[in-house]
Amino acid sequence: MLPSKPTNPQDRIRRILADLETVRENLLALSDDIWLSIDHNDNDSLEEAVQFKLSYNKKMADFDALAAELSALIQQQTSVRPEDDEQTGLDNREHNERIIIELNREEPHQLDEHFTFKRPYGFILDGQATKGVTTWRRLFELVCRQLQQRAPERFASLPQHPDFISNRGHPSFSRDPKQLRAAMLINDGIHAEINLSANSICDMIRRLLIFYEIPIEKLQLFLREDRDADQTHGP
Template identity: 50%
Template sequence: MTPANQTSHTTERIIRDLDQRQAYGLTEDFTFKRPYGFQLGNEAQAEVNTWRRLYELLCLHLERHDPERFARLPDDPIFTTRRGNRSFARDPINLRSAMALPSGVYAEVNLSANHLRDQIKTLLDTFSIERQTLRIYLRQDRDAEGQ
């Protein structure tokens, strides 16, 4: 099996595995919920343990998808709050908790699950990606197993 075929096979297997679970969109309240994986278009990622990791993987996907647009995110006023807090920067000192990305852009990750959800909505809009193409899968609730 060639590396390309192996990657395609792995992605198909992950999508098949994720499709067995309930998919959630970006309209959900993710308070007290943990991610398991996500699917964006034809790409899928499983075994995502935290919202920060999901956000990181999504940023990496967008960075690969359109590196020039991603590099301009620190300059886009939509990613600066009314208080002047930035979501993206070229210098980590400008963020509370910076996550480095390969392009030299840093992303703010000191955010709640619902704030990260809102950031994802804005990112998808910025990259002209339909919001409904992102499906998020949550971990099974441990309390529900015993009932």
């Protein structure tokens, strides 16, 4: 038996908002997969792939802007937020322990795994748990905010830190959102580049943990697919 579809109107709207973001993330993952599948030693294949990427990236930028506007319009009209079902134990130790117990019923995943076409549900970062996450973008935002609260001065240094600026001078964090392809405000005027696939987001989180001197294994990820499978095959 498949998991039941949401019957509550707000649940349906929340699912649609999450699906909209999931489509965006899957399109980014598809672009990565196609790029990695070509023979980079074949000049013709490489030239064709470059043209594809240029066109695809432009279409993706248009879609991303439209999806963001559509999501904002729906949320404004309905007062439904994708994060309404999230729960965190950051401010309550007992609640945090309950979330950890629930998450630990599922298989934990690590940052070095492959997450293409998979969806997050929750995470435990250095003993602090969050559940009800629906997208990789949101998971990235929550991890960044948790790190920012942990050491604000260190997080404030990210826009100028060479480890987060590409060889071509493109920053991963900036106080000027116009410097980023798709900017997401984290806190205190710092924006993060969010035009990233699931695997790229996990790689960025890995780099942040290294920057914060937090062992990689201190972050455990939990997937919605694992949870849905248990609900489908459970008693």
